[in-house]
Amino acid sequence: MTNPPLDLPAHTGSRTTQVLGAAVLVGVATMILLGFFVAPEDDLMADSVRMIFVHVPSAILTYVAFSVTAVGSVMWLWKRSVWWDIVAHSSAEIGVVFCGLTLITGSIWGRPTWNTYWEWGDVRLVTTLILFVMMIGYLAVRSMGGDESAVATRAAVVGVIAAINIPIINRSVEWWADRTLHQQSSITDGKLEDWTLFTMFLGIVVWGVFYTWSMTHRFRIAWLERELRDGDLDEAIAARRAEAAASGGVS
Amino acid sequence: MLRDAWLVAAKDLQIEWRSRVTFSQVVPFAGLVLVLFGFALDANRPVLLQATSGLFWVTIMFVSTLAVQRSTSIETTDGARRALLLAGVEPPAVFVGKSIAVAVQLFAVEIVLLAGVVVLYSADVEAWGLVFATCLVATVGIAAAGTLLGALVAGVRARETVLPILLLPVLAPVLIGATRAFDDALGSVAVDGWSWLGLLAGFGVINVVLGALSYGVLLEET
Numbered sequence: 041m042t043n044p045p046l047d048l049p050a051h052t053g054s055r056t057t058q059v060l061g062a063a064v065l066v067g068v069a070t071m072i073l074l075g076f077f078v079a080p081e082d083d084l085m086a087d088s089v090r091m092i093f094v095h096v097p098s099a100i101l102t103y104v105a106f107s108v109t110a111v112g113s114v115m116w117l118w119k120r121s122v123w124w125d126i127v128a129h130s131s132a133e134i135g136v137v138f139c140g141l142t143l144i145t146g147s148i149w150g151r152p153t154w155n156t157y158w159e160w161g162d163v164r165l166v167t168t169l170i171l172f173v174m175m176i177g178y179l180a181v182r183s184m185g186g187d188e189s190a191v192a193t194r195a196a197v198v199g200v201i202a203a204i205n206i207p208i209i210n211r212s213v214e215w216w217a218d219r220t221l222h223q224q225s226s227i228t229d230g231k232l233e234d235w236t237l238f239t240m241f242l243g244i245v246v247w248g249v250f251y252t253w254s255m256t257h258r259f260r261i262a263w264l265e266r267e268l269r270d271g272d273l274d275e276a277i278a279a280r281r282a283e284a285a286a287s288g289g290v291s
Numbered sequence: 292m293l294r295d296a297w298l299v300a301a302k303d304l305q306i307e308w309r310s311r312v313t314f315s316q317v318v319p320f321a322g323l324v325l326v327l328f329g330f331a332l333d334a335n336r337p338v339l340l341q342a343t344s345g346l347f348w349v350t351i352m353f354v355s356t357l358a359v360q361r362s363t364s365i366e367t368t369d370g371a372r373r374a375l376l377l378a379g380v381e382p383p384a385v386f387v388g389k390s391i392a393v394a395v396q397l398f399a400v401e402i403v404l405l406a407g408v409v410v411l412y413s414a415d416v417e418a419w420g421l422v423f424a425t426c427l428v429a430t431v432g433i434a435a436a437g438t439l440l441g442a443l444v445a446g447v448r449a450r451e452t453v454l455p456i457l458l459l460p461v462l463a464p465v466l467i468g469a470t471r472a473f474d475d476a477l478g479s480v481a482v483d484g485w486s487w488l489g490l491l492a493g494f495g496v497i498n499v500v501l502g503a504l505s506y507g508v509l510l511e512e513t
Contacts, residue, residue, distance in 0.1 A: 177457040
């Protein structure tokens with residue numbers, strides 16, 4: 041007796057993801073156009089102001105992604121929801137990319153503006169770095185292998201610890217720093233030109249759509265992997281039972 | 292629960308007392324790190340004096356990963372963790388007990404290390420009360436966070452490498468707070484060291500509560 045092959049889709053795309061992906065491409069092209077050719081130079085920061093079109097959206101999406109991971113972690117611990125566990129994992133992976141992008145673009149921007157790639161006295165910089173390292177630890181826990189449920193539990197606890205510790209670290213480095221170099225909110229301080237502000241908001245929207253698009257794909261990949269593993273297991277059990285039945289033994 | 296916690300702590304401390312790992316291996320390691328910092332900073336006494344607080348607590352961070360790994364391996368060897376669960380001891384009691392044992396060992400290392408910085412770096416302690424209060428409060432937080440994360444990586448093949456990645460960033464507030472408090476106690480920077488104890492206490496309370504709540508899940512599932 042052979043089992044029918046697993047009826048799994050060959051790819052993770054759908055009509056919705058195609059629309060989202062196209063929207064991201066159009067959005068990025070528009071951002072390049074606006075960012076390089078329409079938005080003016082800043083009086084103080086000159087051309088380096090253009091870095092905020094990537095930096096600020098990346099920073100915002102970092103916090104969104106890690107907040108989703110924290111919620112997913114709590115939901116796994118509370119409800120044992122596999123759906124939320126996969127959401128937490130997927131969001132952490134994408135969040136680490138955004139967080140890395142935030143740190144890299146911030147450092148590149150800091151060199152001409154602050155005259156240094158890294159400023160220890162800056163609260164937000166140090167907090168973001170610690171958050172980045174913590175989430176690298178989260179992914180390390182995810183990659184340790186072993187029983188799926190145990191891995192999910194371990195990772196969820198790390199996700200909750202990171203979520204709780206970040207405000208403490210933020211407070212501690214704030215008290216620790218005698219001064220901070222970081223800009224106040226670029227959105228509310230009213231010093232940015234209209235086109236600069238518009239391009240930055242567009243960046244936030246495009247990054248948000250990109251997050252949704254990549255989350256959808258990453259979630260589906262993880263879900264299919266799980267289905268495949270479960271399917272393989274069912275198939276193996278059925279094969280052993282068939283062998284036992286054929287040899288007349290007790291299954 | 293407190294009685295069970297004390298039993299677990301006494302068990303771990305008794306194992307430590309018999310094996311003498313802390314005193315024969317961890318304390319020499321801590322002393323060695325202090326000496327290496329001296330070499331790295333070119334035996335420059337003013338620089339060493341200025342950096343004493345930070346070097347002391349960085350050494351304690353390193354030592355804490357060793358102490359936590361040791362504490363975790365006691366339970367993973369020979370299925371001792373399962374035996375603890377079967378014995379009917381409440382997981383929060385196991386967590387508190389193991390945290391107490393780690394804290395006692397770390398506190399002992401801190402005392403020896405204090406003598407080390409006084410002798411090797413010529414550190415001049417101006418406020419012994421602040422030094423001991425900082426060690427006490429910071430150690431509770433380190434032990435609680437360490438015991439929780441130690442349980443998290445227990446039974447995993449790569450736990451020796453994963454534990455520091457998880458533990459050290461979490462301990463960042465302790466490093467910052469305890470260093471600032473020591474700066475005041477050693478007179479190297481003009482800050483109010485006592486105000487930093489609040490942060491250390493807050494960190495300790497949060498990690499004790501978090502550990503007591505989640506230790507059971509980790510103990511049973513991992």
